[in-house]
Amino acid sequence: MADIMTIPGIGYINSGMILGETGDIHRFSRPCKSLVFAGLDSHVYQLGNFCTKRTRISKRGLRVLQYALMNAAHNVVKNSATFNAYYDAKMAESRIHPNALGHYAGKLVRFIWNMLTNELEINLN
Numbered sequence: 001m002a003d004i005m006t007i008p009g010i011g012y013i014n015s016g017m018i019l020g021e022t023g024d025i026h027r028f029s030r031p032c033k034s035l036v037f038a039g040l041d042s043h044v045y046q047l048g049n050f051c052t053k054r055t056r057i058s059k060r061g062l063r064v065l066q067y068a069l070m071n072a073a074h075n076v077v078k079n080s081a082t083f084n085a086y087y088d089a090k091m092a093e094s095r096i097h098p099n100a101l102g103h104y105a106g107k108l109v110r111f112i113w114n115m116l117t118n119e120l121e122i123n124l125n
Helices: 012-022 031-038 063-079 081-092 097-117
Strands: none
Touching (some): 081 097
């Protein structure tokens, strides 16, 4: 079985919170469904012909899972040069730290989903 603690920056507590709140990963057929479950999908405000240019995360998911994923994303960005490149690219787009971290947390959800469904062991140190 794949272990998400092989990702640098994710320890026992974050791993336990993420896996405990997510449950069985195989109940999500695609990574975007796990992203919606976590509440990190984008919420678009639209009324008639008006559609906003800015989007925010929906925050419909589990609060503890959102906290654990954002905390894990922050730790992974600090501890891995490989993952720091995506965060730096988002910051170069003139985004603020929480926005760039939210984008990275979404990428981390997709990465974890792929890692657990395909039972991959990844060691990125």
